[in-house]
Amino acid sequence: MLLLLLLVFGGIIALEAPGLVRKQMWGELAAFGFLLALGMALSMAQMLDIPLPNPTKGIEALFKPMADAIDKVLMVK
Amino acid sequence: MMENEQITLPQLTFLWVWGIVATGILYFPTTISRHVVEDAWTVAVPFFLAFGAMIAWLHGVLGTKFSRMTLIGICETICGKIIGKFLGLILVLWFLFVTALTLRLVGEFVVLTIMPETPLIAIVLLFMVLVAYSVRHGIEVIARTGEILSPVSYVAIAVVVVLVAKEARFENLLPFMAQGWGPPIRAALTPVSFAATTLGALMFTPSLNRPRLLKLSLVLSVVVVSTAGLMIESMSTMVFGAARREIMFLHFDLIRLIKLLNIHLGLQSIFMTVIICGSFLQVSLFYHLTVVGLRQWLGLMYYRPLVTPLGVVIIALSVLLFENILEIVDFMDKFLPAASLTLQVGIPCLLLLGARVRRL
Amino acid sequence: MSKIGLWVITFVLLATTIAGCWSVHELDTLAIIMGTGLDKAEDPDKIRLVAQVAVPAELGGVPGEGGGGGAKATTLAITTGYTVRDAAQNLSRYFSRIAYWPDMQILVIGEEAAREGISPLLDFWNRQEQPFRSLWVMVAKGEAKDIFAAEDYLEKISAVGIAKLINESGQASLTRKSRLLDVTRDLASPGVSPVLTRIEAVDQAEGKKRIRVAGSAVFRGDRLTGWLDESATRGLLWITGEVQSGAIVVQCPDGEKRDVSLKIRRAKSQIIPEEKDGRIAIRVEIDVEGDLGDQTCPINLTTPEHWRSLERRQAAIIENESAAALRLAQEEFQTDIFGFGATIRRKFPREWEEMEQSWDEEGFPRLEVTINVTSKLRRPGLILQPNRSR
The missing domain is CATH 3.30.300.210 (Nutrient germinant receptor protein C, domain 3)
Incomplete structure (x- = not known):
């Protein structure tokens, strides 16, 4: 599975990167590289069962007071 | 901007109809049932209609005021470089989150209803390959797909309602407003928070052929969605009565009930196709917004190179974000409204205020 | 160059998706279940599930004619389990084929099981992805197992016969027609108690048992409390x-x-x-x-x-x-x-x-x-x- 994943990422790089280099779009290449690295890290971590911080939990914690306030204002239990 | 794209206003309207209703038609009834049963239809009209239209109007006002800029540009113009960048990043991340959320919603639905033995990741992956392919070809392609699919899909939703009308009992809609105003308004917040994604339309105001009618176009999409909502919500209450509280996907259960001449026809698959097509448009739309927003935020020329790597991030996120479907429904019911309204109503309000203060 | 690449990707995708997906099953790997009965098992915690399965080889031809004549068109499988799903899954011990539920026509609940509550017995059917909501649900006088032992006059598969019997029962209006949808709706609604079709196997000449659908079963909450005879059932139907x-x-x-x-x-x-x-x-x-x-x-x-x-x-x-x-x-x-x-x-x-x-x-x-x-x-x-x- 890990190999397959690497193969997919290799495919994406092979498909996109040469064109970017040829057209000398360095900014795009940097963004591409960063995002791909991020995606790779996330998916690798999931495949290897490495626990990751969950953004949903962050959003929930951040907006909990407001969510509670809405419930209070509208008087639903 | 190298990718010079043009979309028409009807296309924008159709896009946002699906941006709200595609997975919405599956999950909104579920979150709505948590608060109201008999009055579920009032959630669609008037509450969703009123709040959604107000928000869409607000976004339209902001968009027409700065019709030559995208949302990221507007943030930077009004708030200056640093705060503008910060707001822009938050909005881009938000749309990234919304894309991953909708992708997950589609995936969960497919697993739960048609392919229970297929792993979620396989469905999400295959779906995303198609979406990424269409996003790479630009918003014009997505918009035109929407134009073709929308009438068909809308009719299909209406047909479901007609075909199960035999099971409907009008008296299930009574008593009217026995619980007061609170619960229906509370229930309307989840659909409204999806309707508030019309903020994303400002990501491509420069591509609109007649940006002046942006307001009208966005409000119209909210109106169309509310009619679909009215049909589905009232019909599911009339058919299932108090049992609607117990049901996961009410629209799917309505589809399951369809019987013509006492035979179960293979109609299910047609309606499923409609839902999947709509979800395809929805995910494509949010995906595209995120990519374009990110391009703008980074100050790059092209967005195409960002499509594939961002797709990988979205797939990973969609699996990572929630443990199970109950968490998703809980999140959509409780926290999504707060987050969505803060970001997608609060920020545009601040922007308009800032524009007024700085006389832009 | 990239065009060729695209074609390759397209073909690979098509090849993997068109040929079939994870959840595909061929007809000859399925045991088609036509009707199910639920009783209390000897072990008081357990449920006994009786499944009437169609035997494909015996289904051809008209009853009475040659061909599929002699042998029975259906066979019964009996399993037990703590829940309906548990019992249903246990069918795999008896069948070399995968149990296939969507063609199921009737669900018969035994009297004793119904007295202990039907909600736990209905959960499984509402939860499945197959369309079970228009399934006929009924309560047997006595045990559900006996219903499937009886024969139908016309149909080779008695479950199909029973379904048609109930479907046409409006002609006499002496029993309550109850689909899973109706029962679910009534159970969920405050201020309504469900009433289900009553079915029994009666002795008839030549030592054969026949099916009779008449009267109805009265529930309080989800528990069976008694029976309405035919005229009382019509009384109920007049009012509703x-x-x-x-x-x-x-x-x-x-x-x-x-x-x-x-x-x-x-x-x-x-x-x-x-x-x-x-x-x-x-x-x-x-x-x-x-x-x-x-x-x-x-x-x-x-x-x-x-x-x-x-x-x-x-x-x-x-x-x-x-x-x-x-x-x-x-x-x-x-x-x-x-x-x-x-x-x-x-x-x-x-x-x-x-x-x-x-x-x-x-x-x-x-x-x-x-x-x-x-x-x-x-x-x-x-x-x-x-x-x-x-």
Whole structure:
């Protein structure tokens, strides 16, 4: 599975990167590289069962007071 | 901007109809049932209609005021470089989150209803390959797909309602407003928070052929969605009565009930196709917004190179974000409204205020 | 170059998706289940599941003809488990094929199992992705297993026969038609108790057992509390407006002990909750139209006096049947099978909140119910007088 994943990422790089280099779009290449690295890290971590911080939990914690306030204002239990 | 794209206003309207209703038609009834049963239809009209239209109007006002800029540009113009960048990043991340959320919603639905033995990741992956392919070809392609699919899909939703009308009992809609105003308004917040994604339309105001009618176009999409909502919500209450509280996907259960001449026809698959097509448009739309927003935020020329790597991030996120479907429904019911309204109503309000203060 | 790449990707994708997906099963790997019965097993914690499975090889041909004649077209599989799903999964111990549920027509619940509550037995069917909601659900007098041992007159697969029997039962209106959807809806709604079809296996000549669908099973909450016989069932259906067709037999107006049967054409009802001296009472308006079906007495019934007298007699029978059902529900079973509570809830939601707690125990048994029947006879059929009349 890990190999397959690497193969997919290799495919994406092979498909996109040469064109970017040829057209000398360095900014795009940097963004591409960063995002791909991020995606790779996330998916690798999931495949290897490495626990990751969950953004949903962050959003929930951040907006909990407001969510509670809405419930209070509208008087639903 | 190298990718010079043009979309028409009807296309924008159709896009946002699906941006709200595609997975919405599956999950909104579920979150709505948590608060109201008999009055579920009032959630669609008037509450969703009123709040959604107000928000869409607000976004339209902001968009027409700065019709030559995208949302990221507007943030930077009004708030200056640093705060503008910060707001822009938050909005881009938000749309990234919304894309991953909708992708997950589609995936969960497919697993739960048609392919229970297929792993979620396989469905999400295959779906995303198609979406990424269409996003790479630009918003014009997505918009035109929407134009073709929308009438068909809308009719299909209406047909479901007609075909199960035999099971409907009008008296299930009574008593009217026995619980007061609170619960229906509370229930309307989840659909409204999806309707508030019309903020994303400002990501491509420069591509609109007649940006002046942006307001009208966005409000119209909210109106169309509310009619679909009215049909589905009232019909599911009339058919299932108090049992609607117990049901996961009410629209799917309505589809399951369809019987013509006492035979179960293979109609299910047609309606499923409609839902999947709509979800395809929805995910494509949010995906595209995120990519374009990110391009703008980074100050790059092209967005195409960002499509594939961002797709990988979205797939990973969609699996990572929630443990199970109950968490998703809980999140959509409780926290999504707060987050969505803060970001997608609060920020545009601040922007308009800032524009007024700085006389832009 | 990239175009070729695209084609390759397209073909690979098509090749992997068109050929089939994870959840695909071929017909010859399936055991098609036509009907299921649920009983209590000997072990008190367990459920016994009886599945009637179609034997594909025996299904060809018309019954009675050669070909598929001799052997039985169905076979029974019996398993036990702690829940329905558990028992269903245990079927794999007996079958070399995968159990295939979507063609299932009927679900029979044994009497004893029904007395302990049907909600746990229905959960499985509502939860599945297959369309089970229009499944006929019924309660067996005795054990569900015996129902599947009986044979149908016409159908090779008795489950199919039973489904058709119930589907056509509106012709006599002597049983309550109950689909899974109806039962689910009633169980979820406050102020309604479900009533299900009653089915039994009766002895018939040559030591064979036959199916009889008649009467109905009364529930309180999700537990079976008793039975309504055929006339009480029709009483219930008069009040809920579910009578479709059938015959009412009345005495001939000439005073002799001869009968006249009236064919029911249309029946409607309206349940109206109203406030009466500070308390909520129910008024039921039943509206029935019928035709003269046949007569055994030799007089001419088409005179205005006789005709009106027949209408009155029809109304009296309907009133008696409804009142009998009402009395049974209020006094003996104390369970609101008519959904009076639900109609009160719709019209007086505030008052209902106070009544809901003790509805079945106090509110419903003491509820004042008036039944008004409007009965009309429209046509005498294609003869006016009996043959050889004076």
